[in-house]
Amino acid sequence: MSITYLEAIREAQAKALALDERVFIYGQDVGAFGGAFKATKGLAKEFPGRVLDSPISEDAAIGLAVGASYEGMRPIIEMQFADFSSVAFSQIVNQAATQFWRTQVPCPLVVRLPSGSTAGSGPFHSQSMEAIYAHYPGLIVMNPATVEDAYQMFLEAVSIDDPVIFCEHKFLYYHLKADALPTEIRPSLPVGKARVTRAGRDATVVTYGALVHEALSAADKLAAEGAEIEVVDLRTVKPLDLDTILGSVARTGRLLCAGEAAPWGGTTAEVISRVAQEGFTLLDAPPMRLNARDTPVPYHPALWQAHRPGAQSIVRAVRDLLKF
Amino acid sequence: MVDAVAAAPPSEVQAGTPAQPPPNYLETFRWMLLARTLEERIASLYRAGKIFGGVFLGTGQEALSASLGVSLREGDYFGPLIRDMAGRLAFGEAPVDVTRTYLGSPLGPMQARDGNIHRGRPKQGIFPMISHLGTMVSVVAGALLARRLRGTLPGAVGATCIGDGGTSTGAFHEGMNLAAVERLPLVVVVANNQYAYSTPTSRQFACADLLDRAAGYGFAGHDVDGTDLVACLQTVGAAVAEARAGKGPQMIVARLLRLTGHGEHDDASYMDPALRASAVGGDCLKLARQQILTRGWAQEADLDAWRVKCLSQVDAAVATAQSDAPPDLARVHWTALSTTDLNSVFPQP
Numbered sequence: 001m002s003i004t005y006l007e008a009i010r011e012a013q014a015k016a017l018a019l020d021e022r023v024f025i026y027g028q029d030v031g032a033f034g035g036a037f038k039a040t041k042g043l044a045k046e047f048p049g050r051v052l053d054s055p056i057s058e059d060a061a062i063g064l065a066v067g068a069s070y071e072g073m074r075p076i077i078e079m080q081f082a083d084f085s086s087v088a089f090s091q092i093v094n095q096a097a098t099q100f101w102r103t104q105v106p107c108p109l110v111v112r113l114p115s116g117s118t119a120g121s122g123p124f125h126s127q128s129m130e131a132i133y134a135h136y137p138g139l140i141v142m143n144p145a146t147v148e149d150a151y152q153m154f155l156e157a158v159s160i161d162d163p164v165i166f167c168e169h170k171f172l173y174y175h176l177k178a179d180a181l182p183t184e185i186r187p188s189l190p191v192g193k194a195r196v197t198r199a200g201r202d203a204t205v206v207t208y209g210a211l212v213h214e215a216l217s218a219a220d221k222l223a224a225e226g227a228e229i230e231v232v233d234l235r236t237v238k239p240l241d242l243d244t245i246l247g248s249v250a251r252t253g254r255l256l257c258a259g260e261a262a263p264w265g266g267t268t269a270e271v272i273s274r275v276a277q278e279g280f281t282l283l284d285a286p287p288m289r290l291n292a293r294d295t296p297v298p299y300h301p302a303l304w305q306a307h308r309p310g311a312q313s314i315v316r317a318v319r320d321l322l323k324f
Numbered sequence: 325m326v327d328a329v330a331a332a333p334p335s336e337v338q339a340g341t342p343a344q345p346p347p348n349y350l351e352t353f354r355w356m357l358l359a360r361t362l363e364e365r366i367a368s369l370y371r372a373g374k375i376f377g378g379v380f381l382g383t384g385q386e387a388l389s390a391s392l393g394v395s396l397r398e399g400d401y402f403g404p405l406i407r408d409m410a411g412r413l414a415f416g417e418a419p420v421d422v423t424r425t426y427l428g429s430p431l432g433p434m435q436a437r438d439g440n441i442h443r444g445r446p447k448q449g450i451f452p453m454i455s456h457l458g459t460m461v462s463v464v465a466g467a468l469l470a471r472r473l474r475g476t477l478p479g480a481v482g483a484t485c486i487g488d489g490g491t492s493t494g495a496f497h498e499g500m501n502l503a504a505v506e507r508l509p510l511v512v513v514v515a516n517n518q519y520a521y522s523t524p525t526s527r528q529f530a531c532a533d534l535l536d537r538a539a540g541y542g543f544a545g546h547d548v549d550g551t552d553l554v555a556c557l558q559t560v561g562a563a564v565a566e567a568r569a570g571k572g573p574q575m576i577v578a579r580l581l582r583l584t585g586h587g588e589h590d591d592a593s594y595m596d597p598a599l600r601a602s603a604v605g606g607d608c609l610k611l612a613r614q615q616i617l618t619r620g621w622a623q624e625a626d627l628d629a630w631r632v633k634c635l636s637q638v639d640a641a642v643a644t645a646q647s648d649a650p651p652d653l654a655r656v657h658w659t660a661l662s663t664t665d666l667n668s669v670f671p672q673p
């Protein structure tokens with residue numbers, strides 16, 4: 001028996017519905033159809049009246065969720081693709097994110113964003129939007145990179161009294177498998193804690209989402225060259241676990257931060273600037289960042305591959321970092 | 325029509341004896357046939373694993389879409405959506421633009437940077453859709469407004485298409501309202517094909533008919549049976565003529581059924597089978613074919629000849645796209661700004 005990242009998210013939603021009467025799911029095609037990616041497969045049947053098809057109205061879907069949260073509900077909103085959450089941007093950043101600050105009334109909701117690029121998906125079904133949402137005060141942004149995290153962090157997201165942007169990586173949906181679901185509901189690490197996925201002492205690669213796996217395979221390659229790479233999985237982009245990052249940089253003295261989003265600003269820039277300011281003396285080399293190129297995500301698989309960081313480019317970057 | 329890049333419609337036939345077909349009928353039929361033939365080929369390429377990403381077909385919507393394409397002319401604007409292969413071809417999109425985009429050729433209009441239905445040539449009046457539904461309404465409206473500002477609006481029309489589901493977006497609402505406030509010559513064709521992906525219209529809107537919204541927006545409303553080519557040509561042609569004559573924005577709502585899955589990855593098993601047997605479930609292409617033969621507007625042999633001609637056009641378009649070299653990574657300009665020196669320089673991934 002094995003379980004995919006996608007199935008883990010489905011199971012987590014089932015669990016959330018079973019555990020808490022206040023939870024419901026709202027989104028396009030999530031009902032009997034089970035969602036574009038089948039992340040809600042069978043849930044409408046298992047939980048009658050609590051998994052509802054929405055019209056194609058992302059802005060209104062978030063508005064509805066905010067209103068429902070006022071009434072004590074804990075809505076889960078599925079965006080069909082992260083890219084379409086830009087249509088709901090105003091409601092997410094102006095309504096959901098400001099609510100607690102303005103009213104002292106918490107706004108518990110989870111927005112599921114099928115994120116990240118896959119070959120052939122092109123500019124509008126590939127976006128990584130975590131940094132955009134992280135920029136706004138009032139939102140928690142999660143980017144699980146493992147099957148266990150997908151399951152446990154999702155349940156945690158639902159239990160948090162604030163809006164959570166839950167960035168699921170579409171590439172991991174089918175490719176990433178674990179032997180079984182975790183028996184524990186609660187994550188082994190608290191919300192906002194990064195994980196040292198692989199220990200090493202020569203350089204630190206901080207990353208998140210699908211790139212964690214690229215970084216791990218880069219570390220394998222570099223190990224063959226005699227370099228020991230530490231890989232830190234951020235898990236949540238916001239809050240950012242600076243302690244774990246600094247702890248790792250203290251061990252290795254070298255930092256590469258890799259992300260799949262566009263290169264201007266963003267998560268990697270945030271990590272580097274925080275380390276530069278708070279851990280300058282720990283660094284033996286200028287910190288490096290690696291991102292996608294500064295264009296929309298291309299359609300053709302060869303262009304797509306060349307557009308984003310991967311194991312190979314991480315290897316190249318770390319080699320440069322080690323040379324310094 | 326923007327015919328510079330268009331595939332020539334198959335040759336004229338001798339009109340049948342009993343009565344002449346309505347104006348444009350046979351020409352429109354041939355565009356429908358070309359669209360169906362081309363889409364069938366794209367679908368088989370998809371099944372053979374030759375297409376990157378998804379494939380979305382307009383099966384069953386050719387009469388509506390082609391009627392719009394033939395009603396537009398050079399200088400008009402067209403913002404097609406997912407299921408408008410027929411309208412695109414009739415408006416002048418070259419089949420090779422279609423195959424090159426689907427097959428990711430760098431020589432296509434999107435240069436392998438975007439694919440499938442996300443294609444167009446803005447300079448020739450075909451605006452490339454983005455995925456975000458509802459957004460093209462205001463884009464076409466903006467082009468028309470610009471023409472007004474420049475004093476070149478009279479006689480021009482802009483048209484865009486959308487599905488029943490797309491009408492639920494805020495973007496659609498804002499675009500419709502804006503176009504009506506400006507009294508623009510905009511024709512919005514809503515293909516109510518009963519589903520938005522798996523979602524039936526009962527979960528999409530609660531008004532009795534989408535047409536009811538026309539009055540609310542300040543559009544003239546037209547209802548049409550989307551399975552009937554005669555009706556489509558008549559209604560769409562009239563709406564385009566009204567817009568052209570300065571009578572303000574026009575909304576057409578067509579009743580029909582999506583005769584395929586949402587995309588080729590989707591078996592549409594959620595679809596109510598009763599719909600297929602109902603009035604909306606007819607296949608416009610088959611119905612038009614029957615009509616042609618019973619009325620004697622053309623003979624079986626003509627239809628066969630048209631089909632052969634379509635096949636050879638499709639063969640040629642596919643062969644050309646397949647012989648194109650893939651993108652040359654050494655020559656890709658990774659720049660998203662046209663002002664070359666304003667592009668930022670970042671470390672390469």
Ligand SMILES: Cc1ncc(C[n+]2csc(CCOP(=O)(O)OP(=O)(O)O)c2C)c(N)n1
Nearest residue numbers: 080084455456457487488489490519520521
């Ligand atoms: C704003 C937005 N949300 C979600 C989607 C994903 N999506 C693509 S097509 C589609 C269904 C469209 O249905 P409809 O408008 O009825 O057109 P049809 O496919 O039936 O022609 C959905 C939900 C999208 N493209 N844009």
Ligand SMILES: [Mg+2]
Nearest residue numbers: 487488519520
């Ligand atoms: Mg529809």
